[in-house]
Amino acid sequence: MKSSHDIRHAFRNEFSDWRVWRARSVVVAFAALAGLAVVGFTAVSEYAFDRFAGLYARWWWSPLLWTPLCTAAIVWLTRRYAPGAAGSGIPQVMAALEPVTAPAQQGLFVSLKLSAAKVLLTTWGLAAGLSLGREGPSVQVAAGVMLAARRWLPERGSISAHGLLVAGGAAGIAAAFNTPLGGIMFAIEELSRTPEQRRSGLLMAAIVLAGLIGVSINGNGTYFGLIRATGIDTGLIVPGLIVALASGLAGGLFSRLLLASLIGPPRDWFSRARLRAPVLFAAGCGLAVAAIGIYSGGAVFGSSSEHTRAMLAGAEHTPGIFFLLKFLATWLTAWAGVPAGIFAPSLAIGAALGNDLALLLNYPHASALMALGMVGFLAAATQAPLTSFIIVMEMVDGHAMVLSLMACAMVARTVSRVLSPPLYAQLAQTQLMRLPQAPLPKESGANKL
Numbered sequence: 001m002k003s004s005h006d007i008r009h010a011f012r013n014e015f016s017d018w019r020v021w022r023a024r025s026v027v028v029a030f031a032a033l034a035g036l037a038v039v040g041f042t043a044v045s046e047y048a049f050d051r052f053a054g055l056y057a058r059w060w061w062s063p064l065l066w067t068p069l070c071t072a073a074i075v076w077l078t079r080r081y082a083p084g085a086a087g088s089g090i091p092q093v094m095a096a097l098e099p100v101t102a103p104a105q106q107g108l109f110v111s112l113k114l115s116a117a118k119v120l121l122t123t124w125g126l127a128a129g130l131s132l133g134r135e136g137p138s139v140q141v142a143a144g145v146m147l148a149a150r151r152w153l154p155e156r157g158s159i160s161a162h163g164l165l166v167a168g169g170a171a172g173i174a175a176a177f178n179t180p181l182g183g184i185m186f187a188i189e190e191l192s193r194t195p196e197q198r199r200s201g202l203l204m205a206a207i208v209l210a211g212l213i214g215v216s217i218n219g220n221g222t223y224f225g226l227i228r229a230t231g232i233d234t235g236l237i238v239p240g241l242i243v244a245l246a247s248g249l250a251g252g253l254f255s256r257l258l259l260a261s262l263i264g265p266p267r268d269w270f271s272r273a274r275l276r277a278p279v280l281f282a283a284g285c286g287l288a289v290a291a292i293g294i295y296s297g298g299a300v301f302g303s304s305s306e307h308t309r310a311m312l313a314g315a316e317h318t319p320g321i322f323f324l325l326k327f328l329a330t331w332l333t334a335w336a337g338v339p340a341g342i343f344a345p346s347l348a349i350g351a352a353l354g355n356d357l358a359l360l361l362n363y364p365h366a367s368a369l370m371a372l373g374m375v376g377f378l379a380a381a382t383q384a385p386l387t388s389f390i391i392v393m394e395m396v397d398g399h400a401m402v403l404s405l406m407a408c409a410m411v412a413r414t415v416s417r418v419l420s421p422p423l424y425a426q427l428a429q430t431q432l433m434r435l436p437q438a439p440l441p442k443e444s445g446a447n448k449l
Contacts, residue, residue, distance in 0.1 A: 023159050024202060027167070030149035031206035034142040034168055035213030038175035041119050041141055042218065045134050048127035049302045056129065056298055063129050063290035063301075070128030071286030074121050074338045076279045082117035083434070084109055085339050087262070089118060089140030090190070091427035093169040096143070097191060098432060103161055106147065108434055110165060115144030121339040129301040130289055131329035135176040136341025142172030142210065159202070166191045167203040173387070174211030176343075178218060182390040183207045189384050190424065227312055227371045232400040239363045243354050243372045244408040248415025250353060251346070251380020254327065256420035258342075261335045263430045278337060285336035292329045296322065300329040303344035308351045312367055319359050323352040342381060347392070350377030371396055372408045380416035382423060385409035 055062050078086050092109040095101060101109070122137045146168025150161050169191050174183025184207050266272045274281040293300050299307040299322055307322065330345040354373025358366035371392055379388040389409040393402060 023153050026149050026152045027159060027164075027202055027206050028209060030146050030152075030164075031167065031171060031209045032213060034145040034171045034206075035175045035210035037115065037119075037145050038138045038142055038172055038210070039214055039217045041123070041134060041138060042176065042214075044119070045123045045126050048123045049129075052127050052129045052301065053298070056293075056301070060294060063293055064287065067128050067130065067290035067293075068283040068286035070124060071130065071289075071336050071338060072279050072283035074124055074128070075282035075336060078117075078121055078337065078339060079278065082114060082121070084111075084114045085117040085121055085140070086337055087334070087339065087427065088136035088341050088424070089138075089339070090136050090169070090341075090424050091431050092140050093143045093165055093191065094424060094428035095431035096147075097162055097165055098428070100432065101435065105435055106161065106165075109431060110140060110143045110147050110168075112144050112148050115141040118144075118339055122341075125333070125338045125340055126302055128286065129293055130286065130333045130336075130338060130340065131293075131300050131302070131304070131326065131345055132333050132338070132340030132342075133303050133344030133346075134341055135173065135343035137339055138172035138176040138341075139169045140172070142175065143168035146171065146206070163203050167206045170207045171210030174207050175214035177391050177394070178211065178215045179391055179394045180208040180211030180215075182387055182394065183211050185390050186384065186387045189386050226397050227367050227395045228397045232365070232368060232404070236365075236368060236404060239357065239361050239369055240372050240404055240408060241411070242361070243357050243369050244376050244411040245415060246357060247350055247353055247373050247376025247408070248380045248412035249419070250327075250349070251377040251412060252416035252419030254331070254346075254349075254377075254381050255383070255416060255423040257331055258334055258423060259420065259426055261331070263426065274335070274337075282336040282338070285332045288332050289329050289336075292325050292332075296325045300326045304348040305344065308348045311351055311355050312370060314366070319356045323349060323356055326352060343378065343391075346378045346381045347374045350374040353377060368401060368404075371401060372404060375405045376408045376412035379409040380412040383413055383416055384424075385413040 055066065084092055092114075096106045096109040118137045118141050122132065122134055125132050126134070143165050146164045147161060149164055153159055166187050170183040170187035172183075173186045174180045184204055187203075187207060261271070264271070266275055270281075289300075304326055326345060326349050330342060330349070333340050334342065350373040351370045352373070354370035355366050357363075357373070358369040363369060374395075375388050375392040378391070379385040382388065386409070389406050393405055396405070
């Protein structure tokens with residue numbers, strides 16, 4: 001059978017059309033800028049938290065004043081000047097991708113202005129000692145950078161604004177976690193809406209490039225260090241199943257609690273107070289986080305990456321305490337209304353849960369259960385099991401736990417789906433309520449009867 005593929009025509013399409021090369025150059029350039037933006041965000045946020053840690057080390061009581069004042073100021077600035085920067089940032093990108101969002105309205109959710117505000121306000125939240133992560137915000141930051149590329153693309157090109165948003169959001173995850181493959185999976189699992197976005201090799205290359213920029217500048221290290229899971233055998237099956245069920249239950253309850261707090265009807269006194277005086281309520285949440293942080297010896301402040309690294313290294317750990325305190329501090333931080341992500345705190349909570357169960361079950365290889373707890377809680381909280389699996393898999397030394405991590409992520413997500421609807425999808429629908437409503441048509445005289 002004679003092939004219908006015309007090599008000369010294909011060559012002209014690929015190499016002779018200047019518009020194709022212009023589009024490629026623009027996308028690659030802005031992908032590099034997105035990666036650099038996330039790397040810069042990482043640097044300034046880590047510097048800010050180091051300054052808070054120094055303040056806390058010098059005056060242990062200082063968070064009781066500093067944290068609530070900063071939280072109130074952050075919420076006031078967010079509500080007044082950048083309401084689109086509130087929360088994680090992932091729901092905003094998802095809302096911008098919805099078909100009901102016109103191209104002219106995408107700036108309500110994603111833009112360079114919002115990216116700058118997100119970096120500033122999230123960094124300030126870490127400087128205040130709030131329990132938050134920068135990974136979700138990195139999604140909105142990188143998406144805003146990538147979306148700015150559309151003004152430089154040729155008209156009637158093959159790259160759409162939706163494609164740029166998908167690539168930018170996924171590039172944020174790739175650069176934040178130093179996991180290009182995790183960024184691609186995040187694009188497929190959470191952001192993709194059309195086959196064009198899944199097939200575009202150029203957009204996939206942009207995601208990988210942003211991740212590689214993060215790796216080249218920050219090194220090939222992982223967020224919480226390397227997990228050395230040794231002695232993996234069939235003895236892991238029962239403890240692993242217990243961790244999967246427990247992390248699915250805890251992550252599902254966490255997701256449900258966030259949804260009830262952020263978008264649920266104001267049935268209790270606290271929710272009504274949040275509606276009446278959001279800035280004062282934020283100060284109260286900041287005070288509660290400060291008190292919890294001081295009680296924990298500073299362990300729950302920020303993303304808790306240092307405490308989690310210490311747990312992974314086998315440091316002493318009081319069962320149940322850190323898990324509960326980090327759970328509460330992260331919920332209160334989100335409830336306050338500050339720009340904040342939950343990826344890194346979820347990993348810290350899951351690691352503590354796995355460690356607690358290892359102590360309870362007297363299982364000798366605690367690091368293995370900690371890895372399972374991390375992937376299970378993150379998968380349950382976000383209901384993105386494949387992204388969670390890849391992010392944690394990058395932290396594990398060797399491939400002995402690959403199947404265990406994947407199975408744990410799927411079991412935990414299944415348990416979570418029974419307890420809570422998808423967190424980001426529900427929050428994205430709430431974001432869509434910020435779209436201006438179309439005016440109702442005026443009634444004619446004949447219809448007034």
